[in-house]
Amino acid sequence: MSERISFSDIYWGLIGTLAVIVFWEFAARGGFIDASIFPSPSLAIESAAQKLNGADVIQHIGWSMYRVLVGFLLGAIAGIIVGIAAGWYKFASFLSLPLIELFRPIPPLAWIPLAIIWFGLGEQSKFFIIFLGAFFPVVTATYRGVISVDPLLLRAAQTFGLKGAGLLLRVAIPGAAPDLATGIRIGWGLSFGVLVAAELIAADRGLGYMIMHARLLGNVDVIVVGILLIGALNLITDGIIVWMIRKWIGRWHGV
C-alpha cells in the first residue's frame, strides 16, 4: 500500500503511455491491424528514418516554426494593443468591439481562400491566417482582463495619485495579466492548429506539407512520424510558454 502511494503522478503517466505504445506495437506486429496502413511506432520511425533525410526534416520544422512564430507574434501584439485600447478607452471599444464580434465567429481557416487572393501563395498568406488564429483569443481575453480589473485596486492607485497611462501600465495591465496569459496560451494552440492546416492546403514546405506529400507517395510511416512530431512540437512550445508566463506574472499573482 505504501509503495502505491509513493508512486508519483509521473510514474503513473509513464505506465499509461507505455501500456498504449506496447499494445499498439503488439497489435501491429501480431498482425491484428494491418501494419502497412497503421504501422507500429517503432516500425514507423524505423522506416521513416530511411525515407526521410534529417536535414530536410529540420528544414520543414524550421519553416513551420518560423511561420507560426511570426504570425503568432503579430497576432498577439495586435491583440494585446487592441484589447487594452478597447478595455480602457470607451471610444476605442465603440469602434473595435462590433468588428471583433463580427469576425470572431469566422474560423481562421475560412480565411484561407481570401488570404490567397490578397497575399498570393507565399509566406504572407500563412502569416495572415496564423495572425488571425492568435489575434482573436488574445484580443478577447485581454479586453475581458482589462475591464474586470478589481475597481478597488484602481481606486486605491488613484488615491495614491496615479492616473492616465501610469494607471493603465502599473495597475490595469498587471491586473489583467492572468487573463492575458490565458489568451496567449489559447492563441498559441490555435495558431499551431491553423499552421498545419494552412500548410496542408497550400504550401511547398513545412511539416504540414511534409505529411500531405507523404500521402501522395503512400508513405504512411512518414505521415505517422510527422503527426507525432507536430504534436510533440506543440506540447514542447506550450510548455515553454507556460514557463515564460509564470516567470512574467509570478511577481504579481501567486502562480
Added chain:
Amino acid sequence: MNELHRRYFYTAAVFISLLLAWEYATGNGYLKPYRFPAPSQIAKAFVELSNVGFPRDLTIWIHVQTTVGRIAQGYVAAILLAIPLGYVIGRVPVLEKLTNPLIVFGRSIATLSLLPLVIVWFGTGELTKVILIAYGCFWTMISNVIAGVKYVDKDLINAARVFGVKGIGLYWTVILPAALPRIFAGARMALGVGFMVIVGAEMIGTIEGLGALIMEARTFYRSEVTIVGMLIIGVIGFLISSGLGRLEKYLVPWDTGLDEVRR
C-alpha cells in the same frame, strides 16, 4: 439617449460608414473589385447563391446542410464517447493519472494533421470528415468532463453523504449536476473546434460544404462568393453557439461563476 442607445448608435455608425467607404472605394477603383468585392456585389452573390447555386445547382442551403450535418455527426459522436469516459476517468484518480499524458498529447496533436492519415484509412468520403471532427471535439470535451467531475466541491459530496446519499444516487444527484457547467463549457469549446476542423477538412477532396464552396469560388476568381460563404460560416457558428448558451441556461439554472472559463 442613454448609454445603451448611444452604444448601438456608434456601432451602427461604424458599420454603415465602413460599408459606404468600401463601396465607394471599389466603385472608384481605389480597391480592386476582385480583391475587395463591393458590398453590393456580395449581396448579389448571395442572391445568386441561394437561387442558382455555386457550383451550379448546389445552392447555399445545400452547402449549409452538408456542413452542419457533418459537424453534427462528429460532434454528437465525440460527446457520447467523451462524457461517460471522462466521467469514469474523473472519478478514479489512478485512471486519471494513467491517462493524463495521453490526453494532453492527444489534445496537442493538431486535428488537421491527421487528415492525410485518415484519408489513407478511409478515403476522401464523408467518414473522413466526421472522424476528424469527432477527434477534435473529443479531446476538448473529455478534458473538460474530467476537470468538471474531478473538481466537484468536496463539501457538496460530504454534505450529501451526511444526508445518506450514496452509490449511484451520489453520482446522479450531486456529482453530475455539479460538473454540468464545466461539461457545457467543454461542449461549447468543442463546437468551436468542430467548426474550425470542418472548414479545413472540406477544402480538400470535395465540392459540397461551405469549406469547399469558399475554396472553389477562389479557384474561379469569385471572391464575392468566398466572402458570402465566410459570412455564412460565421453566422452559423454564432447561432449554434448562442443556442447552446440558451440551452445551458435552461438545463443548468444552478450554474454560477464559470463565465470566465467559457468562451
